[in-house]
Amino acid sequence: MTATRIVEVVAGVIRDARGRVLLTRRTEGRDLAGLWEFPGGKREPGESPEAALVRELEEELGIHVRIGAPLIRVPQRYPHKRLQLDVRHVDDWQGAPRAREQQAMAWVPMDKLSRYSMPPADLPVVAALRQPDRYLVTPTPGEDDASWLAGLDAALAGGIRRVQLRAPGIDGERWKRLAGAAVRRCRKAKVDVLINGDPALAEALGVGAHLTAAALMSSKRRPLPADMPLAASCHGLEELRHAQAIGCDFVVLGAVRPTASHPGAEGIGWARFAELREHVSMPIYAIGGLGPDDLVEARGYGAQGIAAIRGLWPPGA
């Protein structure tokens, strides 16, 4: 790990009344020229992130903004520097945005953001705007399949939008039936669903696949068609890099804290999570002893959000 200085950048998500987001294009002769980005810029020494963003948006766009909630802070390693991209929502502004530095500008509908080429650090930002912040991993069903399905229904009713169906130890035929029933429920609720550890079953059911770390490392290429979601579990840098190389749409990284399912194993902690996150630009859910109360902290270390079994399964289900 080199001790390259970290460049601190703050950028804003400016949305118009139709929900479109303002992107600006980096001008020729600068680093990452031609790519689209969220307007903003570098913090000056001693300047707060908020003050830096107000100043940058005044200079670049001629607007005076009211800054809202933090969205995500992305640590990202580029060939010649390390970046910390701190992205804030902009709640309101005065003036009409105009390109004061000859940069191109575009108001982009949320579902078209991925058509604009952006620097690697912006991919987790777009994912934080568009994709779920919680990834439920199902617990292994007990004797009673109906109560497990009722637990899933309660989780969906509680706002879960992305689910990994996982049930180690449940036999093949029973799991096929149960996974099929769970997939129907998730489809009806328009919720993303991925099956753990069995790409063939995922393909048969027409849903995404979630690879174990071992399956990830033995996959030389993407084991599913490009239009089916692919995710994987990672514990370190080699796995993260491989997941990105074979085209995983997102991954889970941890354990951040010690968990009940791995007693005695120490968590990697948030600082290490962020350090690993710097090297890739897929959305990464943090896992390991986490729950909804950890979401804000997770976003501060560049996580898409949290993944959990116990932390997201409805209490009492």
Ligand SMILES: Nc1nc2c([nH]c(=O)n2[C@H]2C[C@H](O)[C@@H](COP(=O)(O)OP(=O)(O)OP(=O)(O)O)O2)c(=O)[nH]1
């Ligand atoms: N404003 C902004 N900068 C971004 C985004 N994504 C991203 O990687 N960056 C990088 C590009 C630049 O390296 C740095 C922002 O610096 P800047 O725009 O104030 O600086 P600059 O062009 O004068 O300097 P340089 O990058 O050429 O060194 O952050 C983004 O969404 N918005």
